[in-house]
Amino acid sequence: MIEDKNQPRTSLSELGEFGLIDHLTKNFKINHNSTIKGVGDDGAILNFSNRQIVVTTDLLVEGVHFDLSYMPLKHLGYKAVMVNLSDVYAMNGAATQITVSIAVSNRFPLEALEELYEGIFAACEAYNVDLIGGDTTSSTKGLLISITAIGEVEKGKAVYRNTAKQNDLLVVSGDLGGAYLGLQVLEREKQVFEVNPNSQPDLTDYTYLIERQLKPEARKDIVKLLKELEVKPTAMIDISDGLSSEILHICKQSKVGCNLYEEKIPLDQQVISTCEEFDLNSTTVALSGGEDYELLFTISPNDFPKIKGNPHLTVIGHITEESEGVNLVTRANQKVALTAQGWNALNKN
């Protein structure tokens, strides 16, 4: 979204496809020895010697995954990279390269794409990732971003979803529900703005939530932390669709059950107060909100002393036999079956 309506608008057709790629990527630097050849040929050439490679890809569509009326393009570029890096970290990998393809309608001037690439650039800088290629094309409607992220992982160190074991502890990084509530706050402000374009929103009570929505950070630090603590998770996934959905993925693929303890789910104070304000159940928000980009993993109970008391990590449950099912143990100590939508008991409301 272009806030200053008087800023220059350069038509994309003035550059042509090749000029556009050159222009948008000219500030990007190659930092990794594994990048032999980046942007500018039919393909990139990479060399990982004896390490294994992680490949992951995500597609973000305007009107489905983002709304440019409150998502600044620079933030969108940053977030689009985070969404992909998060998947690399969830494999216990180190992200090293990305390709970025975009389809844009002619309503976007060059300056809009420059903003988008500023965010992509900031993400590449902050996470030490090389942009090695991509494609730009016109679309018949809206903006679409397709990113493929590549990373490296030592042989035998990749962590899958299907390897959780009975008695393992279920651990999550950071806290949950913030990104979803940030979206609710932004949606409300959008509606207020549509009614009264002169309204000045006071968002100081929601800064953390809005940052979680507009500028999420992938948990590169957690992968590093676990390595330092000498903890190799037995299974790992990132939380893009909500805690509930991700626990179910791990349990289904690992053929195990799980008890998740409601009282253990980590929530920020802003999440709790905003849930009260919006009359939402904070557990439901954490279970089903999504977009938190935290890491959810299981560890051997023997590793518990290594993570105990770490402020970035919370033990929220434990793995059981498959026959016991996947359950939320409520604060009232009742067991309720978890569903991909969150929680049956609440869905009935």
Add this chain to the structure above:
Amino acid sequence: MIEDKNQPRTSLSELGEFGLIDHLTKNFKINHNSTIKGVGDDGAILNFSNRQIVVTTDLLVEGVHFDLSYMPLKHLGYKAVMVNLSDVYAMNGAATQITVSIAVSNRFPLEALEELYEGIFAACEAYNVDLIGGDTTSSTKGLLISITAIGEVEKGKAVYRNTAKQNDLLVVSGDLGGAYLGLQVLEREKQVFEVNPNSQPDLTDYTYLIERQLKPEARKDIVKLLKELEVKPTAMIDISDGLSSEILHICKQSKVGCNLYEEKIPLDQQVISTCEEFDLNSTTVALSGGEDYELLFTISPNDFPKIKGNPHLTVIGHITEESEGVNLVTRANQKVALTAQGWNALNKN
């Protein structure tokens, strides 16, 4: 497109995102030792030991790159893979894996995506490529396909665009202009059909052209042939945008000039006869038509005896000093500067 209007239509929402990926990819097999983990986790895990890796990506948008009124979905799936593999071969690599992401509007039933994936499956089978991941999402309009192809290449064997040398010979595989003319024939038939839906098109005179447009093949065989002939091209690119544009890429990036001989450009008999019928200049079509997915490369003159007389390869010019410029030498032995659009003299018409 769905030709039988009575065939079943299953709404995509009946499956959900995860069910959809599982359903569409269930027949795909993993063939490469380098694929350690394919579809089904946050990312794929690959292992190329000491070989280098080629990564390339392309985005195809309905209404921009394809028209479903004459492009069957199965062919579209096949072609989308070819477009990407062609880039891997143009790096002198062997394609080994792809990721496929699609965005689809709700006008597409499950059966349409099954057709698309049948084509992707056929391409993976024919070219021995593993599908290792992807993303499916809804779009607000139309169909969009984003593919990333990964390949391997021995250290030092990758061939770039920027390494052509003076006196090298310019060589092209196959013949040119067919795909563009196939598109013209299909566009004409579409217009006829719109006027008279009962018309029965007779396309027997254009079978080669239509196949070049609807079912192009990437030139994996040429990479293999060159290896057998012990010819390592000095520079290589695939012809996606037209011969002229690709020659200019090689010359600009290699800082050389080139003489291209009009009389040497390989044309199929159907290209020649259809150009006459459509009143098009066949040289212009070959230079600017695009979508031929042939390989254009330069070789040392010392290698000429190795390729001489090979029916798959045609020497069409030679590399000169940069100061001599990039020229077409016409049948009348006139030198005309090449432009990305083809040929200045013709563009003035």
